[in-house]
Amino acid sequence: MPPSEIIPVYKSVSASLRALEVLEALNDMGPSGLTAVHRRTGLPKATALRMLETLRTAGFATYDPVAKTFAVGIRALSLSHGYRPADEVVSVARPIVAGLRTDLGWPSDVVVCQNDQLVIADTNTATAVFSIVRRRGPGSHLPFSISATGRTWLAFCGEEQRERILRFEHPHPHESLDLMANPDRLRALTDETRRRGYGLVSGEYFDGEAGAAVPVMMDGVLVCCLNIITARNAVPAEQIEARYVPRLLDAARAIEARVLAARPAQEAAT
Numbered sequence: 001m002p003p004s005e006i007i008p009v010y011k012s013v014s015a016s017l018r019a020l021e022v023l024e025a026l027n028d029m030g031p032s033g034l035t036a037v038h039r040r041t042g043l044p045k046a047t048a049l050r051m052l053e054t055l056r057t058a059g060f061a062t063y064d065p066v067a068k069t070f071a072v073g074i075r076a077l078s079l080s081h082g083y084r085p086a087d088e089v090v091s092v093a094r095p096i097v098a099g100l101r102t103d104l105g106w107p108s109d110v111v112v113c114q115n116d117q118l119v120i121a122d123t124n125t126a127t128a129v130f131s132i133v134r135r136r137g138p139g140s141h142l143p144f145s146i147s148a149t150g151r152t153w154l155a156f157c158g159e160e161q162r163e164r165i166l167r168f169e170h171p172h173p174h175e176s177l178d179l180m181a182n183p184d185r186l187r188a189l190t191d192e193t194r195r196r197g198y199g200l201v202s203g204e205y206f207d208g209e210a211g212a213a214v215p216v217m218m219d220g221v222l223v224c225c226l227n228i229i230t231a232r233n234a235v236p237a238e239q240i241e242a243r244y245v246p247r248l249l250d251a252a253r254a255i256e257a258r259v260l261a262a263r264p265a266q267e268a269a270t
Contacts (some may be wrong), residue, residue, distance in 0.1 A: 148199035
């Protein structure tokens, strides 16, 4: 019997398809204004705006009233990355990361690992005082080999996950070909990061960027990383280590403490 006689075939919902098209465009372009979405999708501006507002209301998109841009919302991560393990930590981290923006000016991200891929779960990039080379919204991916966050994850994650990641079966397009071909060198960089306690890069990912990242651990398990991205020509590595890394470490400890403090109340309520 033909499948069409067993499984009902329904007409697709055009509005749903348009909303998904807009979401896909946001994911590809990063934070974008209405005109950019209109041009990318070919939808009339009124339709594109209606789809954007629908996605925003549902939590699949966010809107920055200052920059007048829409970006993929954190809820969209659940569509492709099964976003669950770090959601509590990310929620707790959000106001702390906002505080980093106020204190330091440069943008910071909360980064998790889903399906052995680094994913930005939250960011203050859009509202940071200082600009950087590129803008990345929630859902954007980062490379392991040449980003401070990636090296931090490799340094502090479990051995089984580390070995799986280092096989680079589905590498980020910006991974270092040289480091992928020389795993011993990458392991040495990972060991150095672990000894230091944080990741540090200057120009490896993008020539104009420098940054640092620290781990956030819960019960001895790495759950996310915090980073800061600066302009390489404005902030020397020494300043990043002396001023910014201590603030990142303080923020990581604050997140860990707040999550632990919330647990007894949650357990009592269940």
